[in-house]
Amino acid sequence: MLKRSSFSLGGLCIREEEDALVIADIQEFELEPTFACGQAFRWRKECDDTYTGVVRGKVINVGKRGNDLILKNTNRHDFQNIWYEYFDLGRDYQALKKQIAIDDHMQKAVLYGSGMRILKQEFFEALISFILSGNNHFQRIMNIVESLSVLSEQTIRYQERIFYAFPTPATIVQCGISGLTPCKMGYRTKYVANSTQRYQQVEHFQKKLLALESEDAVTELMQFEGVGRKVAECVLLFSHTKMNVFPVDVWIKRAMETLYIKKEVSASYVHAYGKELFGENSGIAQQYLFYYARKHKIGCG
DNA sequence: TTGCAGGGGTCAA
């Protein structure tokens, strides 16, 4: 008879089953708003409606059974050291939603995006992924990140399938432009190569950004080739380096113009408006609004 | 099957 045990972390009760960790009665964790909202590029939906992702060289499968969250291909140690933080399980999203739902529009947005969590991605992976996102489709970004990962040659087997860890900066530098070309990144190839080189030159780069004010961190990141304000703010937000940024892409711009500003304005105007409106919660508010605006095509005709 | 427009942005003129 297999011994079953359980443990708790941050108020969560986690049960160790034969082939999974089960987080009983989890609040504010839904799969689609979290994995298919465009914040991360390495999560694929399975036929059984679960999601499988590659994070920090590990493959994990995440599903729901009622209100329980089911994590497969992992263990207590990784949950405590990786997944608790990665899935942002220490943050009180119910309290945050109350603060963000400042009016009818945002009430609808947080309701629609209920269960969304901001994943804490590896800084370097977020940097490269969002450099690739410029003038690009979500599906294509996923395909490029996938082919870039093959370069790592670091394979992970799960259920008869082979996955690849995201490459290290050293691997990308070693590949050079010619080695990166088969990934079909187009004109972004040199951005990836040059920005990786720059990243490698600064020790503990993310730590340095953590010590800066948010606006200074954005300026610092914009020194990288292929990184403008939008990409810089996405990298900061989705690596949990700064939560009070407000990345303005075409969807946010259209949504803010339609719902709040009531006229066409510049991206920098929208940015200032959003930061003023949402303050310290602007990053998470932006993500609820983005998910809501994109699904409902707000501002598209 | 083919051709064309456009994409979650950045850069340089």
Next chain:
DNA sequence: TTGACCCCTGCA
């Protein structure tokens, strides 16, 4: 402020 940029995807 505006056009070019790789290449894939969706659509007619």
